[in-house]
Amino acid sequence: MSPSVRLQEMIRVIRSARTQGEERGVIQRECAAIRAQFRQGDNGGRSHNLAKLLYVHMLGYPAHFGQMECVRLIASPRYNEKRIGYLGAMMLLDEKQDASLLITNSIKNDLSHSSQYVQSLALCTLACMGSAEMCRDLAPEIERLLRASNSYIKKKAALCAVHIVRKVPELGELFTPSARSLLSEKNHGVLHGAVVLITELCERNPDTLDQCRKAVPELVQIMKGLVMSGYSPEHNVAGISDPFLQVRILRLLRILGRNNDSASDAMNDLLAQVATNTDSSKTAGSAVLYETVLTIMDIKSESGLRVLAVNILGRFLLNNDRNIRYVSMTSLQKIVQTDHNAVQRHRGTIVDCLKDQDASVQRRALELSLALVSAVNIRSLMKELLLFLSSCPPDLRAHTTSGIFLAADRYAPSQRWHIDTILHVLTTAGGDVRDETVPNLIQLITTASELHSYTVHKLYRALVADISQQSLVQVACWCIGEYGDLLLKGECEETEPVQVTEDNVLDALETVLQSHMSSPATRAFALTATMKLSTRITNNVDRIRSIVSIYGSCIDVELQQRAVEYNALFKKYDHMRAAVLERMPVIDRNSPGHSNGDISAGVKDSELVQVKKAELDRPQETASQACDLLGLLGDADQPSQPNPVQPSAMPSSAPPSMGGGDLLDLLGGLDPIPAPTAPVYEKNGLTLTLQCDKKMDTAVTVTFTAFNSSNTDISSFTLQVAVPKSVQLQMKAPSGNAIPAQGAGHVTQTVLLNNPNKVNLKMRVRVQYSKEGSMCQDVLQIDSLPAPAWQ
Amino acid sequence: MIKAILIFNNHGKPRLSKFYEHYTEDTEQQIIRETFHLVSKRDENVCNFLEGGILIGGSDNKLIYRHYATLYFVFCVDSSESELGILDLIQVFVETLDKCFENVCELDLIFHVDKVHYILGEMVMGGMVLETNMNEIITQVDAQNKLEKSETFIFQSPRQDR
Numbered sequence: 001m002s003p004s005v006r007l008q009e010m011i012r013v014i015r016s017a018r019t020q021g022e023e024r025g026v027i028q029r030e031c032a033a034i035r036a037q038f039r040q041g042d043n044g045g046r047s048h049n050l051a052k053l054l055y056v057h058m059l060g061y062p063a064h065f066g067q068m069e070c071v072r073l074i075a076s077p078r079y080n081e082k083r084i085g086y087l088g089a090m091m092l093l094d095e096k097q098d099a100s101l102l103i104t105n106s107i108k109n110d111l112s113h114s115s116q117y118v119q120s121l122a123l124c125t126l127a128c129m130g131s132a133e134m135c136r137d138l139a140p141e142i143e144r145l146l147r148a149s150n151s152y153i154k155k156k157a158a159l160c161a162v163h164i165v166r167k168v169p170e171l172g173e174l175f176t177p178s179a180r181s182l183l184s185e186k187n188h189g190v191l192h193g194a195v196v197l198i199t200e201l202c203e204r205n206p207d208t209l210d211q212c213r214k215a216v217p218e219l220v221q222i223m224k225g226l227v228m229s230g231y232s233p234e235h236n237v238a239g240i241s242d243p244f245l246q247v248r249i250l251r252l253l254r255i256l257g258r259n260n261d262s263a264s265d266a267m268n269d270l271l272a273q274v275a276t277n278t279d280s281s282k283t284a285g286s287a288v289l290y291e292t293v294l295t296i297m298d299i300k301s302e303s304g305l306r307v308l309a310v311n312i313l314g315r316f317l318l319n320n321d322r323n324i325r326y327v328s329m330t331s332l333q334k335i336v337q338t339d340h341n342a343v344q345r346h347r348g349t350i351v352d353c354l355k356d357q358d359a360s361v362q363r364r365a366l367e368l369s370l371a372l373v374s375a376v377n378i379r380s381l382m383k384e385l386l387l388f389l390s391s392c393p394p395d396l397r398a399h400t401t402s403g404i405f406l407a408a409d410r411y412a413p414s415q416r417w418h419i420d421t422i423l424h425v426l427t428t429a430g431g432d433v434r435d436e437t438v439p440n441l442i443q444l445i446t447t448a449s450e451l452h453s454y455t456v457h458k459l460y461r462a463l464v465a466d467i468s469q470q471s472l473v474q475v476a477c478w479c480i481g482e483y484g485d486l487l488l489k490g491e492c493e494e495t496e497p498v499q500v501t502e503d504n505v506l507d508a509l510e511t512v513l514q515s516h517m518s519s520p521a522t523r524a525f526a527l528t529a530t531m532k533l534s535t536r537i538t539n540n541v542d543r544i545r546s547i548v549s550i551y552g553s554c555i556d557v558e559l560q561q562r563a564v565e566y567n568a569l570f571k572k573y574d575h576m577r578a579a580v581l582e583r584m585p586v587i588d589r590n591s592p593g594h595s596n597g598d599i600s601a602g603v604k605d606s607e608l609v610q611v612k613k614a615e616l617d618r619p620q621e622t623a624s625q626a627c628d629l630l631g632l633l634g635d636a637d638q639p640s641q642p643n644p645v646q647p648s649a650m651p652s653s654a655p656p657s658m659g660g661g662d663l664l665d666l667l668g669g670l671d672p673i674p675a676p677t678a679p680v681y682e683k684n685g686l687t688l689t690l691q692c693d694k695k696m697d698t699a700v701t702v703t704f705t706a707f708n709s710s711n712t713d714i715s716s717f718t719l720q721v722a723v724p725k726s727v728q729l730q731m732k733a734p735s736g737n738a739i740p741a742q743g744a745g746h747v748t749q750t751v752l753l754n755n756p757n758k759v760n761l762k763m764r765v766r767v768q769y770s771k772e773g774s775m776c777q778d779v780l781q782i783d784s785l786p787a788p789a790w791q
Numbered sequence: 792m793i794k795a796i797l798i799f800n801n802h803g804k805p806r807l808s809k810f811y812e813h814y815t816e817d818t819e820q821q822i823i824r825e826t827f828h829l830v831s832k833r834d835e836n837v838c839n840f841l842e843g844g845i846l847i848g849g850s851d852n853k854l855i856y857r858h859y860a861t862l863y864f865v866f867c868v869d870s871s872e873s874e875l876g877i878l879d880l881i882q883v884f885v886e887t888l889d890k891c892f893e894n895v896c897e898l899d900l901i902f903h904v905d906k907v908h909y910i911l912g913e914m915v916m917g918g919m920v921l922e923t924n925m926n927e928i929i930t931q932v933d934a935q936n937k938l939e940k941s942e943t944f945i946f947q948s949p950r951q952d953r
Contacts, residue, residue: 008902015901051905058808058904060820080939087908094813117935127917128811152931156916163917189922196919234924237879244880244923247873287875322838327874358837 006048011055027061038069046073047084054084054091067092067099074106079118082110086121095131104134111141119145120156127160135164139171146178151187158182158193162200172201176208183218188235188242191222195248202255213256216263220270223249227274238282250274250291257299259725264300271296275308286316286324290331297335310335310342317349322358329353329364336371340733341718347372351381354388362388363396370403374733378411382421390428397432401425405437415448416494419455423472427462430469438474443587445479453486454494455479460487461498463508468517474525477512480505481529482583485536502537506530510547520556527551527559531566535581545570681780684771685710686739690782698758702751704765708739715739717769719749724762728754739769792918793877794852795822795867796911798900803827806862806900807907811918830856830863840874857881861897872920880923884914887925891932909935 010030017023034049050069057063066088073085093100103125110122123145126138142164145157161175179201182194202209226241226249235242257264274292279285289312296309316328329350336343350372353365366388373381382404389400404425412418422441426433445455459476467473480487484505490497512518512526527548534544548570551563569577681688691703708714715738723729734749755761763782768775798807805823814822829841833856841854855877856865864881868874885895891910892899900907913928914921922928 007905011902055904057816058805060805060816060823062816079942083909083935083939084905087905087912091809096813115938117938124912124916127919129813155921159916159919159921162919188924189927192923193921234926237883237923242923244876244920247876251873283875284879287873287879290875291873322836323840323875323878326838326840330874357834360838360840360842363842 006045007051007055010052014059024061027056027059031056031061031063035065038065046076047081050084050088054088057091063092067097071099071102071106074103074110079115082118082121086125089125090128094129100129100131101133104137107134108138108141111138111145116150116153119153123153123156123160127156127163130160130163130167132167135167135171139164139168139174143174143178146175146182151185151190154182154185155187155189155193158190158197162193162197165197165200165204169204172205172208176201176211180212180215183215183222188245192245192248195219195245195252199248199252199255202252209256213260213263216253216256216266219249219253219256220266223253223270223274227277238284239279240282240284240288243284243288246274246288247291250288250295254295254298257295259300261300267295267299268301268305271301272305272308275305275312280316283321283323286327290316290327294331294334297331297339306339306342310339310345314346314349317346317353322356322361325353325356326358326361326364329361329368333364333368333371336368337730340372340374340731343368344372344374344377347377347381351384354384359393359396362392366392366396366400366403370407373407373411375411375413375735378407378413379417382408386421386424386428389425394432397429398434401429401433401437405433405440415444416451416454418444419448419451423458423462426469426472426475427466430472433471438471441475442478445475446584446586449586451494452483453489453492456483456487457492457495457498460500460505460508463512467512467515470519470522473512473518473522477509477522477525477529480509481525481532484529484533488537502533502540503543505533505537506540506543506547509533513547513551520558523556523559524562527562527566531569532581534570535578680765680782681767681778683778684776686714686767686769686771688765688767688780698755700753700755700761702753702763704749704751706739706747706749708741708746710771711741712772713738713741714769714771716775717747717767720766720768721751722764722766723753724759726755726757726759727761728756730754792871793866793868793915793920794918795865796915797823797826797863797865797867798907799823799827799863799865800861800897801831801863803831806897807904807911809908809911809915811915826854826865826867827863829854830858830865839878855881857885859885862900876920880914880920883923883925884911887914887928890925890929 014023014026017026030052034053037045037049046069050066050073053063053066053069057066070085070088070092073081074089076082076085089100089103093103107122107126110118113119113122123142126134126142130138142157142160145153146161148154148157158179161179165172165175175197179194179197182190183198185191185194198212198215202212223246226246229241232241235245237243240246253267253270257267271292275289275296278288278292280289293309293312296305301309313328313332316324317332319325319328332343332346332350347369350365350368353361354369356362356365369381369385385400385404385407389397389404392400405422408418408421412421419441422437422444426437426441445452448455456479459472459479462472463476463480486492487498487500487505488502490499509526509530513523513530518526530544530547534541545567548563548566551559552567554560554563569580573580679687679689685708687707687709689705689707691705693701693703704719706714706717706719717734717737717739719734721729721731730752732750732752734747736745736747739745739747753761764779765782766777766779768777770776792811794810794812796807796809796811797805799805803824808819808823810819833841835858839856841856842852851869852867853870853874854865854867855874856863857878858864864885866877866881868877887910888895888900888907891906892903910928910932913931914923
């Protein structure tokens, strides 16, 4: 009789249940029977009962009462009971349960059992759910097993050791010597386990990393053996000899060769050999090639090898198999920061992948395209991205819109293009944009003063066409309110002017006010815009007055308050109306009161502010903005005080806030100290200056600016930066690579440094450029960065 | 590291679920449901990689799946595993099951869940790939089964109550 026939009977019964309720009933009866039998301590059927319980657990029903049974079964001398007991332990127990401590002793005994299968059960369970205390207790046992003669046990012990090192990193030193010696094994399973163990040890402990570097020649030998060996039937997967082991070794070589010249040299030949000899027609070959490429890019390889690697990735991109394309884009993402130009060459293919039907491939292509945006390709790339936005799947939309905005922010070639792009995004996907878009766009519009009439015409048209996209409607209302006179004048050079009358404009605003699609914030915008128009139009002031008074009894409290105050403005303070509702001054970006609008007027209107809190137009609906303004005036010497209104208003690429400086200017006080720019390199007329801004304690933004004061142009200008080991480096794309002569232009490149260990920041910079037909290259060492603007 | 291995059918019923990180029972069931939801929406000829759901996901984790007839084999891994390698591993797993069960079908997996667990235990241990050589795995599994059978003969199992 086969051991699990009772299990099969039960499964059959469960499957024949017609409804969920019936199934629940069956399972409850079975569980009750199992519980009763556990209590009786019945010897024969225990393993079957536990097997049934595990099945029930998989279906999702509670099974915690089986935990003690697992402990008892593990302690039994019979193999099949141990087996099911350990399986139950892996599925039902975890470190948080008290019962897990009880099995520590059983595991310890089983680790020295005579049968290798019992040993392997114990190892498996320990690797799966061993807690830190269990690991500490049993580590010496595992270390002993690593040196056993049985390869079956050795490979399991190696992986168990990996789990132990993950749980208790200090025990890593215990395993290092045995791990190294395992590399001379022939059995692939053991080799695999050993490589994984060494990888884990090296990742955790830099000293071990140095020690294991000596193993590089050994690893290279093993790889060579795998690659050059002929067909070996046991490890063959689609023509490649043990690709799993090859991939693991390549990964380990990557870790060992990073930032180390001698190790990288030893690997160069091997990597070239693997890259050229591996057949990539099947998945297995592609996996090995892909790992090779990542390794080449990560270590200090020769440039020829790097070119080979990027070409392989390019070939992958053109492959028909979507999996390969996905994987190549993932790896391109990893190297786009360091080898930006190389990846740019494949931009066309990447952009084509945006049109793929597969959502995963689209997502990868989107991330990569956003990383590839630069000043040179912004127009064409943005066209593609906007096209993608109109057809992209809904879960990618929010990401796409924020990516587009960031890119437009950094590289917009002209303000009109910028405004056009944002408007396009708002009309296509207005529902998925982030909340800061509206104030950012408004701020942008105010700065582009010559485009006001163009903007308001476009927005009016968009508003009349569709009032469902809230962000678009909000911006449109604000603009119509501000620049309504330009709209009514009906002249515009840059776009077809719209002939509107005052009634049309007021109709549009009223539609927004009354539509059920408008959110309360949108209606507030519309109401304020209507009010502002009262000073900009001549004939229909009464209509405006009546609209405003209707809303004096609106249910929405915010609208009601505004309407009542506007009414008061009409009745009692009519003489001040024109002054209060005049054109807003340009909102300064990054100023602490960015979203609170009117700062420079704040001092003048401070007495008005008390009375007319609501009239100062703000894009956000927040109460007590007057207190905020006064608070800002009071705390003006701390520009980094978190803005209570909008903590995340600043786009991430904005330079650190110097807005406090503006405020201080108003008070006629201190001048903001500019960040010192130190020239670090002067030769051949090329001057390179460095400017440091300290973002936080551990993050520094360094901006390099290159000027050319000679008589000939400099082209193909590139900068490469190297920093000490513990500092993380991220290079942004340069603003360009050509510097015209006589200081007519300059190139800036931003580098973000993250210095978690607060070591002394040193940098080595390599400058490469072409002048008068010849390539020049120079390396400079910067031993200390100039002190940032404020300490 | 492999976070979880799930096998479910075209209707979402779990046939095997092995988690290498601890989650509560409710969360485990939710993960299975969410994964099924994500995977069943996929077309036939798109790539086999998915970003994970919210519960077991996070920016690091991916779902790598293969669809065979009525079953989905899903491995949830983090970024330290090679995606193409895991794809191959799923293939090796299925071929091993085929060898062990002789033309495996879904019913075999349903009625012999414990055996499937034991086979999986020889391939993946503690979230890490242990052995990928099919013959080696089958040898070990056979030896263990023999050991089990020999015990039931030596120790006559006492009468089991109904």
